[in-house]
Amino acid sequence: MPSTPFLSLNSRTAGITRMALMALLLALGGLGLWPAGVMAQDRRHYEIAAGPLEQALNHFARQAGITLSYAPDMVQGRQVVALAATLAVEDGLAQLLAGSGLQAVRAANGSYGLQWRTGMGEGGAPMPVRQQTQRLKDVIIDGRGEQAEFAEGSEGYAVAASQSATRTATPLLEIAQSLSVVTRAEMEARGADSILDVLRYMPGANTETHGVDPRGYDYFNLRGFINAQNTSNYLNGLRQPVAGFGMFRTEAYGLERVEVLRGAVSASFGQADPGGVVNRISKVAGDDAPNEIQAGIGSFQRRQLAADLSATLDDAGRVQGRLVGLALDSNTQFSYGNGSAVPNDRLYLAPSLKLQLSGDSHLILLADYLRDRSGSGRWTAVRPDGSLTHTLVGDPGTDHQRGEQWSLGWMLDQRLDASWRLQQNFRHAALQSDYSVLNPVSVSGSLLSRSSARYETQLTSTQLDTRLQGRWQQGPLDHTVLLGLDLMQMRQDEQRYRGTAPALDLAQPVYGMPIALASTLYAQLHEEMRQTGVYVQDQIRDGAWVWTLGSRHDRVTDSTRNDIGPSRLDSRAHAWSHRLGLAWTHSPGLVPYLNYSTAFLPQAGQDAAGQPFAPAYGRQLEVGLKFQPQGQHLLYTAALYQVSKDNVLTADPQHANAYLTQSQVRPRGVELEAKGRLHPGLNIAAAYAYTQAINTRHVDPALQGKSPVLVPRHAASLWLDYTPGAAWSGWGIGGGVRYVGRNYANADNSVRNAAVLLLDAMLRLDQGHWRYALNISNLTNRQSTSCLAEPTLTCFWAEERMALLSARYRW
Structure with missing residues (x-):
């Protein structure tokens, strides 16, 4: 008898209730522990x-x-x-x-x-201090709400505390792990339009791996582990799962800040690659929410309108609302030979409501909706001699990516008594996408043969994370204990089609010809995954010593059925993940730390023998130093680390299009970062990363000791943002430089991608409620590619010069 999911595309109230009751019972039961x-x-x-x-x-x-x-x-x-x-x-x-x-x-x-x-008058009698007559x-x-803690410090580049690393509001100096935070102010200064833009100026993150992708897929690496967008995607502490060609997009304008926790973090987050996680923090209703309207025009016929509106909805100030929205009508840098441009259109709406239930409790209700209409054409033809072209392989009548996604959820914060508080995050999200593309097959002379493909994907995800936090003192020890239950269910249905397409003459390409969409159904997939995670953590302050001890147990079941065949694959995995962190806060503002942590990541699919892939496991050892000059909003960090990952998916040398989990990768590296205000009016975001990633074990002995693809040994960036002040009233100027070192395009390291140096610039003018800004990325219009040479050479063009002129009115 097939199992019945407790939640699917059509919400089932009983399933949600069961999840909520399980979490609440665990949390309330913890009160007696x-x-x-x-x-x-x-x-x-x-x-x-x-x-x-x-x-x-x-x-x-x-x-x-x-x-x-x-x-x-x-x-x-x-x-x-x-x-x-x-x-x-x-x-x-x-x-x-x-x-x-x-x-x-x-x-x-x-x-x-x-x-x-009260003062003391003559004879010791109390004397009241004079008060104003009108009160x-x-x-x-x-200040006890989770989102209020996130919002603190958002007016600058540096922040005082983070919620992501420990799931409690912890000062950055006391977090014994490498962590970077990008605030709303920094995103606005740099004109960040996507997650890739946000990650550009931080160590350990390489965002130039797959060039520009009109489909909105955010390809990046973390600490030498590629495709982190699939394994490290979190929103408000809850994972955004990926299945097939279904991937939740993130609108950067809807974010308050982004926190990147590098290294093995499964003790806090559960499923995650040992490279780290990217936790996106949404804008939500609250006291500090601004009101603004923004319009912009830019390169490639870009036109956008955005608004961020807030209001108090009752006389007592206990109900606050916020609406964030954006409409984008734009093309990309890609265009076909007949003049048709590859589009990039988007509509985004995110309402939220904060209810102050009592002096000790508040509830934030939040939702979002995103619709995108873009082209899928970014594949450019490669000539038989290996030289690159700007000739698109596809056709404007066939290439498209049409997506629609939405989510509903809440964030609850309830103080139970003087020592304990209960927090809960819930989100139910769904997406559907239709992706059609023409793919290159082979080149004969000037003729490029092509095939067509189409993928229709429906994905739903339901998550509930409940945490019970307690604080008390035991002799000289201050404890902050966290108990949590994390439940997730993901369901995906995907239909895959293939078809034929006429050849393209690279010497005289013709576009706009009638091409039928791929219609031969070759896979009809149904996947259901469930995860249950139970975690415990204790942050212990003993004088100048701060210990962070955490463990988590995850159990994951995954069932995938293909009705064409038919076939079915069931897998189960479970693991303990741990964290041990130690920070020494003896010297004010100068904190050395030590961290040991592990990671756990199930891997969907099967090998050539039909056996499910084993989960990937990771281990990390990190030592670091954090320095915050007293009285300054500036933080310097340095980290030295070694991470190893077992059961890495690797191409099976004996079977085409098959993979094995018998390899191990070990990155070692150094990360340096400076973030904050150097002097009044001068902000800095500087980073350097040295990453030495090698295969310490490989199914192909000839590849042992080689480096994984698309991992640069050196990467560095520097961004400066200066407001002169009275001398140039209202003006501000900024500029940045990004360097990505050479990296390999194939497994045997015989083909390299060249190093790239890029420049960015910004100019703004503040006049009362108005701000006018011009942001330019890749100022010199440096054209570069990132290539993969397996099985054949495929190259992706990086972003060309992009200028955006915007006007914002804030009140």
Whole structure:
């Protein structure tokens, strides 16, 4: 009897309820696992800039994760000096309020409120400090929400804390692993239009592997492991699975920030390649959400309109809404010989609603919808002598990629008592795509023979991650414990067609001829995958030592059926993943660390004998140093690492189009990064990576010791963004340089891709509510390719010069 999925394209309420109840029972049951004591004097590192007291209190509450209330007239016109120290909450508030005549008082529910201090009059009698006669409505700052913690620091390049690495709000200095964060401010300054744009200026990420892809696939490598877009794609802490030709796209304008955690991270995230994960953080409703409308025009007939609108929807301020949208009408750098351009059109909508259920609880409801209409034509012909051309292999009447995706979900944050809080993230997402393409087969003289292919894909994904977080003190030890249950189900249906196509004369190509879409059905796939992950983590602060201990157990079942044949493949995999991290915070702002962690990644498919592929396993050892100059929004990091991955998928030398899992790859490397504000008005994002990746074991003995394809040994980047200030009021200028070193195009390392040096530039003008900006990538229009020489030479053209002129009105 076939199994019945509890969720499919048509939502089934019973299945969702079962997932939610399982998570809730585990979380509530965890309350009895640990002693319930009074809340510890939780010490955190705070970075608060000098300025208005109201702004300082706002940032402090978000970094501390507390609720703080006060009347606006109590703080009006008051200033504070900078605060950069590791303190308990009460001590931090006391330092901020010193000399103001105010004090913070903690209520029974764990929240804080400001009160006037009483002085001592004659005879020791208390004397009230004079208050203003008119009191305004109290302001409530809820800093305990997950998204509020993400938003802190988004006005600059550097941030104080991250949620991705440990699934708790942890200062970056205390995270014993290599982590990079790209804020909204940096994305806007660099004009980042895609995830590849976001990743360009960070170490360990190579984004120039497959050139420009009109289909919206974000090809990149992390720490020497290729195709990380398939294995490292996370949104708001939940995985965006990939199956067949179905891949969830990410609209960069809808992101608040992007966090890249490098190395083996399965103890936190479950399924992930040992190169790391890319966690995209969405814009959601909240106190700090802006209002803006933006219009832009650019190269290749690009026209776009975007809006980010927020509002408080009730008088009490407990319901806040936000709507993010973008409409894009554009072509790409590719065009056919008859003048038809390859399009890139997109429509994106993302509403969210924040409900303040009580002083200790809030719920964020969020959704998104994305529709794209683009061409699939990017294959360019290669002449028999190996020389490259710009002649597209396909035809504008046949090549297309049409996709549609949507998601619904929530983020719940509930404080249970002074020590415990319950958090839950849920998302149900679906996509469908229709991908049609003409592929090259062989060249004879000037004639290129072609074949047609078409893929119709439907993919649904349902995920529920529930976390119970507790904090308490045990003698000299401060504990932050995390218990979690992560459930995921993915279902995919894909129909694959093939057909014939007329040959193309490369000397005189003719486009627009009638070509029938591929119609011969050769595969009708149905895949269902389920994952259950249970994890536990303890962050222990013992004086200057910060330990991060974590373990996770994942169980994955995968069933794939092909109705053409027919055939069926069932696989099961389970594994423990671990993390041990140690940071030493003895010297303020200078923190050395050590990390050992493991990775686990199931691999769909089977070998030539019909046996399912074994899961891939990874191990990492990393040592590093983080330096944050006191009182500055600037972070320097250095990491030295070694990662090994077992059961790497490798071409079977005995069987065509088959793979084996008998190889091992070991990258070693150094990563350096500087991110933040060098001087007032001058921001920097600098990175360097040295990556030595080799096959330490291979099914083909001749390839042992060789390097995997598309992994550069050296890569470096530097971006500077300068606002002169009064001398050039409102003006800003920025520029960057990106270097990608030579890398191999084939397994035996006999064919190389050349090194590439690219320049970017930016010019902006701020006038009141308006900002005008000109962003240019690949300023000198350097034309380059990234090639794969197996089984035949295939090359992908990198992005040509792209200019975007935009105008933004913000209020």
